[in-house]
Amino acid sequence: MALKGRIGFAGCGNMGGALLKGMLSAGVAQAPQVVVAEVDAERAKQLSTDLDVATVAAPAELSDLDLLILAVKPGLVARAAQEAAQAMRPGSLVITLAAGLKLATVALALPAGQALVRAMPNTPALVGKGVTAVCADPVQDSAYLDIAREVFGAVGPVVTVEEKLMDAVTALSGSGPAYVYVMIEALADAGVCQGLDRATALTLATHTVAGAAHMVIKTGEHPGVLKDWVTSPGGTTAAGMAELERGGVRGVIYQVIEAATRRGKELDKK
Numbered sequence: 001m002a003l004k005g006r007i008g009f010a011g012c013g014n015m016g017g018a019l020l021k022g023m024l025s026a027g028v029a030q031a032p033q034v035v036v037a038e039v040d041a042e043r044a045k046q047l048s049t050d051l052d053v054a055t056v057a058a059p060a061e062l063s064d065l066d067l068l069i070l071a072v073k074p075g076l077v078a079r080a081a082q083e084a085a086q087a088m089r090p091g092s093l094v095i096t097l098a099a100g101l102k103l104a105t106v107a108l109a110l111p112a113g114q115a116l117v118r119a120m121p122n123t124p125a126l127v128g129k130g131v132t133a134v135c136a137d138p139v140q141d142s143a144y145l146d147i148a149r150e151v152f153g154a155v156g157p158v159v160t161v162e163e164k165l166m167d168a169v170t171a172l173s174g175s176g177p178a179y180v181y182v183m184i185e186a187l188a189d190a191g192v193c194q195g196l197d198r199a200t201a202l203t204l205a206t207h208t209v210a211g212a213a214h215m216v217i218k219t220g221e222h223p224g225v226l227k228d229w230v231t232s233p234g235g236t237t238a239a240g241m242a243e244l245e246r247g248g249v250r251g252v253i254y255q256v257i258e259a260a261t262r263r264g265k266e267l268d269k270k
C-alpha cells in the first residue's frame with residue numbers, strides 16, 4: 001500500500017538512506033512525496049541525484065509534513081526534533097529510529113500531543129530484507145502504529161513489542177547484521193586459511209549464511225532440527241561443532257546481546 005502525504009527525513013545516512021531506498025523500491029513512497037534534511041552536502045547531493053528526492057540542509061527548513069522520520073544519531077535527535085516540530089501538519093506522525101532513546105525522551109522535544117512511534121529497523125531494509133520492531137504509547141491512537149507498520153512493512157517483517165523490550169531488539173536485530181557480517185568474513189578467512197581462493201571462499205560463506213537463514217524461514221523448522229540434518233554421526237560437521245562448543249560461541253553470543261542491550265539503556269541517560 002502506498003503512503004499518502006509528505007514524508008520528511010531528518011538525517012539520511014546509513015539507516016535513513018537504507019530505509020528511504022527500500023521504501024522507494026517497494027513503492028510504499030514516491031520520490032516527489034519525500035524531502036530529506038541532510039546536513040552533509042555531499043550526501044544530500046547524492047540522494048537527490050540517485051533517488052530524485054528534494055533535499056534541504058536542516059530540519060528547520062522542512063515544511064508541511066504528514067510523516068517525519070528522525071534518522072540522526074541519538075545525541076542529535078532532540079535538536080532535530082525541536083527544529084522539525086514546526087513542519088508537522090495536524091494529525092501527522094513522527095517516527096524515531098534512535099537506539100536507546102525512549103518515547104518519553106523524544107516526546108520532550110516535540111509539541112504536546114504529537115503522535116510518535118519508536119522503531120528499530122536494520123540496514124538490510126536497503127534490499128527489502130530488513131526486520132523492524134515498533135512500539136508506541138498504548139494510549140495513543142493505534143492508527144499511527146498501523147502507519148509505522150506500513151512504512152517498515154515495505155522493507156521486511158514488522159513486529160510490535162512493549163517499549164521495555166526495545167533495547168533487546170536493538171541489540172539483536174538492529175545491531176545483528178554487523179555480527180553476521182563478521183561471521184561471514186570469518187568463515188571466508190578460515191576457508192582461505194584452508195587453501196580456497198578469496199573470491200570463492202566469500203561466495204561460499206555468504207550463500208551458506210543466506211541459505212541457512214532461508215531454510216529457517218521457508219521450512220519453519222527449529223534451527224536445532226536443521227542443524228541435525230547437516231550433522232552426520234562421526235562426520236565433518238560434528239567435528240566442527242565440537243570446536244564451536246569448546247570455543248563457547250553460544251555463551252559469547254549471550255554476552256554480545258547483553259552488552260549491546262546495556263549500551264542501549266545507557267544511551268537514553270546521556
Ligand SMILES: NC(=O)c1ccc[n+]([C@@H]2O[C@H](COP(=O)([O-])OP(=O)(O)OC[C@H]3O[C@@H](n4cnc5c(N)ncnc54)[C@H](O)[C@@H]3O)[C@@H](O)[C@H]2O)c1
Pocket residue numbers: 010011012013014015016017037038039040043057058059070071072073074076080097098099120121122123174175
Ligand atoms: N545504522 C544502523 O544499522 C541503525 C539501525 C537502526 C537504527 N539506527 C538509528 O538510526 C539513527 C541514524 O543512524 P545511522 O547509522 O544512519 O547514522 P549516520 O551517521 O549514518 O546518519 C545520520 C545522518 O544524519 C545527518 N545529520 C546529522 N545532524 C544532522 C542535522 N542536524 N540535520 C540534518 N542531518 C543531520 C548526518 O550527516 C548523517 O548523514 C541513529 O539514531 C541510530 O541509532 C541505526
